[in-house]
Amino acid sequence: MSRDLPWPIDYVLIPALNLALAFLAGAVVLGLIGVSPGAALGTLLDGAFGSLDGAGYTLYYATTFIFTGLAVAIPYQAGLFNIGGEGQAMLGGLGVTIVCQAMGGYPLWLVLPLAIGAAMIGGAAWAALPAVLQVKRGSHIVITTIMFNFLASALMTYLLIDMLRAPGDPSPETAAFPASTALPYAHEWAAHLGLAMEESPLNLSFVVALILAFLVWLFIRRSLWGYEIRATGHNPSAAAYAAIPVDRVTVLAVCLGGACAGLVGINEVMGVLHRLVLGFTAGAGIVGIAVALMGRNHPFGIVLSAILFGALYQGGAELAFDYPQVTRDIIVVMDGLVILFCGALENMLRVPVTRAWARWRTVPA
């Protein structure tokens, strides 16, 4: 019974079937409120990919989801479920803020690496405590990282209202960063190349996310630490037998996940908002769990599923704009259906597909 599915079935067919089921259920919901599912799907796809700026929004959302998806995937390799992407992203944003506020007037090639470093340190630091508690005291990391999301939220509220708020500004946000720290937008580059692209929040962070996904893949598959992380995740007693410091490796994996989550601050805070705003993460850390599940915790799969979720966010917004019946709540239902079928019910079709494959394979040649 140890035979596996060939990878095209495992990585392409099953996710596609799950997605089709989600869309089917979504079509039923749309039909019930009197919207033609076919037309709605057209609007959704057109909104997400039909124009340069629509695609820009899709990839901007995807950038954040790549970061939060990787934040789940790396600890998963060590056998741990990091639910704390949300809080880790907030602390990453704080790190970015400190660098951007201090480094006005310096060239971007100097500021960006420092901001990336600060974002990663902020996210990793917020992940470190739950990781150490897991290793030293056995506190379950799922519980502690969830609680740390609330702690981060409370901390940010305190900081933004009492410490960092711009003088005289009634809203819980910092003053705008110096203009020199803003990351270039895609539409600015498009203009340089003579392409007409309407404004979208897509910025240089997308490239950072793609490079990071590749580096994570390289790290997990090829580095000694990645090897030790995988050994620990798959079989902790074998890792201990191999004289791998299991505790240290576990903490490392969770902190690296936190560092990836922290980079959300680069995309949102440094790339788009140009200031630290309360609640800038907007639930991206939680969406990252679904992104990682659907991407099978593989960095390249995560890039693809992040783009899918980005498209749902952007296309969903267009849908709400075009159809008065489609409220914000319906969009949440749609997202929920995708998370349900592609994330939570990820293994539902695996058993019948595996059985069908096995039956097909055993037909006498």
Add this chain to the structure above:
Amino acid sequence: MATDRPAPAIAFDRITKRFGAVVANRGVSFEIGAGTIHGIIGENGAGKSTLMSILYGFYQADTGEIRLDGRPARIANTADAIRLGIGMVHQHFVLVETFTVLENLALGREGGLMLQPGIARARAAARAIEAAYGLAVDLDARVEDLPVGSRQRVEILKALYRGAEILILDEPTGVLTPDEAQQLFQILRRLKSEGKTVLLITHKLKEIMAVTDRVTVMRAGAVVGDVATADTDETDLAERMVGRKLAALPDRVPVMPTTPILSARALRIVDAGGVERVKSVDLDLRPGEIVGIAGVSGNGQSELMAALAGLAPLAGGTLTWDGAPVPALGRARALRRLGLGHIPEDRHKSGMVGPFEAWETSVLGYHRDAGHAHGAWLRPGFIRALTARRMVEYDVRPRDARLRTSAFSGGNQQKLICAREMARGPKVLLVGQPTRGVDVGAIEQIHARLRALKHEGTAILLVSVELDEILALADRILVMVDGRFTGELDRSEASERALGLLMAGVHGAAA
């Protein structure tokens, strides 16, 4: 077929089963007489388990049929098998550990919403079965509190309670002490005398000779021999299984007295539950000597091995390498660096990482060594080439360095692990149950490798529950009972009987 004889209890008729390109059973035909004990032997992957899975309804044969008492039987699932009177005692027990024996018996046959009537029925039936077959089990004990031998009796009881006329036992003695195995054989003989048919799947030839009436030998999915046990012997069976002549055992080379390389003094180990598992043990491992530790499993051997490998903290005592103490911090890594190899007793639990590709598993524990890594990065090309060479040298099949470790058969996984731990020429090699679940051909090979390492001057510690294995390899034999060495025998004065007495006698006195 003569018509005046009663129909056989089971007849396999040209059973063929394919898994993809692999033919697991190839036109298998033989018969099992009612009221006999019938052995099926073969190496790993010979098709025994597949055939039994077909009989028990886990798989369907592609072609061919099974006849029970002369009638064609359609066994679509295990429920069919149970209804037709087939019972199976699995190699790994399937019992709910926190339930009592009685609750396990009643499980699935509660018969209604209320539990009490079902339990009462089970108790009455179990008493009757116990009396009829001499199966003594405490019905109200929790399974988790029972020793392994009793758990197996519970499995047999369960099968009989479900009306089994045919009992399949898959490697039943793998987890038993010699004494428990003898008790099991008595139960099997009793079952036979009461008219039950017993199918014994094993690769221990001694057991086949001791208890069966007839034996079927399988190799590569086909039947290569079907003989009355009285007409054959162990050598004949082994050669049929392997398909070639087995090499004669080499003469033992006497050990030169040398200074020990790894020494333990007054070693004490306390487990997580606070129980003292090893009680002040002294041990010296010398270059060119194989020290065997015999004993019923669970008497502290596993803990001692773990401590010697630096994997378990010491509650007391010292560990020295070449006269110098081994530091407590990072001891496992330090010992590996000094030249310690370790073939763990439970390969699935500790020796390998199932989802790793073979090349990844083949450097587990050595992944940071020069050559395997360059800076912070593994060298996959180099390691794959190395693994491919080792696969040829140690005859690991299939020879695919990129296949997942868990996709290899147990024997081949063990060869992969042996290759990893032996190929670097360790100064000390700790070996736990090296041939558990490994077939005859591979056992011969692993034993030859251990002897070769010994000649090259490796100090070897062998822990095994197989007395045959210890007697075949060890120069010096220690018997471990309840965390202490209770006897030390030189190979020349050791015999299975002497060891068995030491293991049992002292054990009995202590209990």
